[in-house]
Amino acid sequence: MNALPRFAPGQTLLLDADDTLWENNIYFERAIASFISYLNHHSYTHEEVRLVLNEVERETVRERGYGLASFRHSLVTCFERLSTEPISAEKHERIVSFSQAISEHEIELLPGVAEVLPVLASRHRLILMTKGNEVEQAEKLSRSGLAHHFTSVEIPREKNPDAYCAVCQKYELRPHKTWMIGNSPKSDINPALAAGLHAVFIQHPHTWVLEHEVVDVVQNGQYLLELAAFTELEDRF
Template identity: 65%
Template sequence: MPQFPPGQTLLIDADDTLWENNVYFERAIAAFISYLNHHEYSPAEVRQTLNAVERETILAHGYGLPSFTRSLVSTFERLSPEPLDEEKRQRVVGFARSIAEQEIELLPQVEETLRDLASRHRLILMTKGDHAEQADKVRRSGLAGYFAAVEIVAEKDPAAYSSVVARHQLAPHSSWMIGNSPKSDINPALAAGLHAVFLFHKDTWILEHATLATPPEGQHLIELDSFQKLSVTF
């Protein structure tokens, strides 16, 4: 039997919650590091530089493939002993382009679980990133019909959650954020007064790692290891 009654509002993350995402970035990064083939820096040091560059790029340009592409190019320029000519630039850009060519790969039992949850609860898809890029993923996933609304925000912070709560007139005591990122899905949602469900994903992006916050009194934080277990929770 579900622990919580029908009529909950479930805000559900997209990337690495409904479908695979970061694994494709990791493959592109591995190929990029191999191509850079730097003799002075280890692969771990190259990755550390890329992580730092990505943080800078996100602040200036937001999330998404264009931002990731900028980060790869900038990292190559910083670390390569040779100048970045047009041939090398196109090769580096190609690593990012390979991600865009990936088909949407739903995680196990996602569609069946959404169908079940939508029969009892109000579902809202809430994702962050480039609006056109994320909207295209939602369209290609074939899952849009299970959601009462789709929210694509530039950043998932407490203010963004509070805005969604106000816009959809949500009752915090019966509203939940569900996702794989402590940094973006769990901690800011708890800070905004919502309950949360942390779904572990082994390939969660390193920049989304954070210690899970302790829920304030009266709020719930549930940890699950698969999407389908939501059906027995809600």
């Protein structure tokens, strides 16, 4: 890692938000743990219930996209599939409360973000690129106090190679000077590399399981940096 160069000012840095700039998935994990305990299934282990929920979430994302409403739908659907009794109004309300608690959390910036992001903004062009529910993501950005560091904000439904190519075309970005920075191999790293961009993988210990993938091999001329913390960006950019 030490042999890598420090990249010159004037790069374009596309930055993910959830679990790159601020904590996000830990709140969903807590809600899921509460849900599984409440379900208290007599035949399925907690791990088996989680596998069912993962599959339900995959279905929900395809049908409804991301966001708290989709997460609530997944919890209710999972409960209906696994419960031996019909879901009552009281149970429905309790399940909804697990997801509602997520929206009540303050935005908790990850270590070093508040200090390093303005430094990066003084040297490079920063564009926030985070998938999800547009209203929810914009609201989180507003509450984070970080919005003024970004020249633009993109909230696509999915972050796939086409989405990255579209952003490059929209802002006339040159791939050899454009980087995607994030914690998700599935949404941040692999599709950006497939679109011809460079990437910076900042691992997060609680990345959503549906975002796990083996990181692709870079092509000639591409860079893939793997950093342990957001603070390390200051030494590379």
